[in-house]
Amino acid sequence: MQKLDKEKRILAKGYAVFSKDSKFEAFDFTRHPVGDGDILIEILYAGICHSDIHSARSEWSEGIYPMVPGHEIVGRVIAIGKNVKKFKVGDYAGVGCMVNSCGECEACKESKEQFCQNGKTIFTYNCRDCFHDNEPTYGGYSNNIVVSEKFAINVPNDAPLEVVAPLLCAGITTYSPLKFSKVKAGDKVAVAGFGGLGSMAVKYAIKMGAEVSVFARNEEKKEIAKRMGVERFYTTTDGVHERFDIIISTIPTSYDVNAYINLLKFGGEMAIVGLPPAENSPQIDSMNLVLHGGRRVYGSLIGGIKETQEMLDFSLKHKIYPEVEIIGARAEEIDLVYEKLTSGKASFRYVIDMQTL
Numbered sequence: 001m002q003k004l005d006k007e008k009r010i011l012a013k014g015y016a017v018f019s020k021d022s023k024f025e026a027f028d029f030t031r032h033p034v035g036d037g038d039i040l041i042e043i044l045y046a047g048i049c050h051s052d053i054h055s056a057r058s059e060w061s062e063g064i065y066p067m068v069p070g071h072e073i074v075g076r077v078i079a080i081g082k083n084v085k086k087f088k089v090g091d092y093a094g095v096g097c098m099v100n101s102c103g104e105c106e107a108c109k110e111s112k113e114q115f116c117q118n119g120k121t122i123f124t125y126n127c128r129d130c131f132h133d134n135e136p137t138y139g140g141y142s143n144n145i146v147v148s149e150k151f152a153i154n155v156p157n158d159a160p161l162e163v164v165a166p167l168l169c170a171g172i173t174t175y176s177p178l179k180f181s182k183v184k185a186g187d188k189v190a191v192a193g194f195g196g197l198g199s200m201a202v203k204y205a206i207k208m209g210a211e212v213s214v215f216a217r218n219e220e221k222k223e224i225a226k227r228m229g230v231e232r233f234y235t236t237t238d239g240v241h242e243r244f245d246i247i248i249s250t251i252p253t254s255y256d257v258n259a260y261i262n263l264l265k266f267g268g269e270m271a272i273v274g275l276p277p278a279e280n281s282p283q284i285d286s287m288n289l290v291l292h293g294g295r296r297v298y299g300s301l302i303g304g305i306k307e308t309q310e311m312l313d314f315s316l317k318h319k320i321y322p323e324v325e326i327i328g329a330r331a332e333e334i335d336l337v338y339e340k341l342t343s344g345k346a347s348f349r350y351v352i353d354m355q356t357l
Helices: 050-056 161-168 170-180 196-207 222-228 257-261 286-291 305-318 331-343
Strands: 010-016 025-031 038-048 073-080 092-095 098-100 144-148 153-155 188-192 211-215 232-234 244-249 264-272 296-299 324-328 349-353
Touching: 010 144, 025 144, 038 092, 038 161, 038 331, 050 331, 073 144, 073 161, 092 161, 098 144, 153 161, 153 305, 161 170, 161 196, 161 305, 161 324, 161 349, 170 196, 170 244, 170 305, 188 196, 196 211, 196 222, 196 244, 222 232, 244 257, 257 264, 257 286, 324 331, 331 349
Parallel strands: 188 211, 188 244, 211 232, 244 264, 264 296, 324 349
Antiparallel strands: 010 025, 038 073, 038 144, 038 349, 073 092, 092 153
């Protein structure tokens, strides 16, 4: 256990990119001291999300460098502030995509902290932390993290940690819109994109009783989808006559969003959770949407802390876990995963064993 000094910054190490074009390099840095309401987590596993790539390469906006990505984090609590009630030393805890917010606005009070109306959602990395002198946040490709107990997720001691980590983004990002759209038994749900996010959307929708179809870029994962319980597998929207109650788009690259909107039933809903690079952002044909009304399109961003805990509890209860491949905590292995994810050669989710750092 690390001795706690609330005035002392926490030494940390991990892997960072130093520009949008660079490869990963070892990086030593410090984190803010453990405050009275904070916990210090020794990171055991960190998932790799496609949004890590978008951020590292400044594809959504200009990044803050050096950048330590990673917002799918699970580990062991090794120190706590004096006012912490939710955790004790030795507990397991998870950290997702955000580490703080104002806590005062309507959204925060409803545990929709990702939509903080005062603009104080502090994301786990690549963000200026207004609560700590605007220092940049560093993510989970590292050996530890300091976070408010309010933004840490309780993880049972018997949970399979290596598959829990990706749930903190891939899990909540797909669970939340399915709950928002009130998916129920008998609904026809389509999942566009069958990577790390898409596979989780499939698993949740099936457990909720839906009849699920998948749209993927090719047939390489068709048999995997069928084993999961997918009813129909498509590689294009062309010539598809089926109509859906709900479509979840997890696609992280350029695509024709209108082709999917046209596959909605009257009263159907499409949730967009995948975010391509800014210059390739899907453009909705407003005329088509108006002339064929009765369909709704909305965006969904992760989920609040309360819903994230709900998602994790639901996942553990029903043994809904991502398909993962574990890699070592080495720069060259992370670089290789990024190449696989951007070239379509990837497994569903990669998880870094940070204990090998």
